[in-house]
Amino acid sequence: MVVSEIDFQNTPFGKLSYSLRGDDSGPTFFSINSTSGRISVKTDLRTDSSTMYTVLLTWNAYLQLGYFSLIRVYITIYSESTIAIYAID
Numbered sequence: 685m686v687v688s689e690i691d692f693q694n695t696p697f698g699k700l701s702y703s704l705r706g707d708d709s710g711p712t713f714f715s716i717n718s719t720s721g722r723i724s725v726k727t728d729l730r731t732d733s734s735t736m737y738t739v740l741l742t743w744n745a746y747l748q749l750g751y752f753s754l755i756r757v758y759i760t761i762y763s764e765s766t767i768a769i770y771a772i773d
Contacts, residue, residue: 701744704757710737714759723757723769735761741771 702721704711714737715726721743737759760768 703742703744704739705742706737706739708738709734710739710757710759713737714739716741723759725767729761730764737761 700721702716702718704714704716704723709732713725713727713729713732714723716723723741739757739759741755741757743753743755755771757769757771762768
């Protein structure tokens with residue numbers, strides 16, 4: 685999954701920055717590229733019995749002014765080759 689911006693990259697305040705956080709094990713198994721917004725698996729999912737993870741994706745625009753947004757991202761594991769990722773804002 686790639687989280688993409690509308691046109692914030694061309695703002696006078698700078699580019700978007702992305703991060704993941706969460707209360708469960710989601711951030712242990714997934715990471716996000718802070719520049720591109722690409723979510724990746726960072727740890728072998730076979731080491732965990734969970735089939736659903738939730739993370740909070742934070743994107744920051746206007747970094748000097750502190751504007752940001754949180755989006756809840758759900759990641760569901762159906763098999764070793766099928767992973768569904770969807771977001772609800």
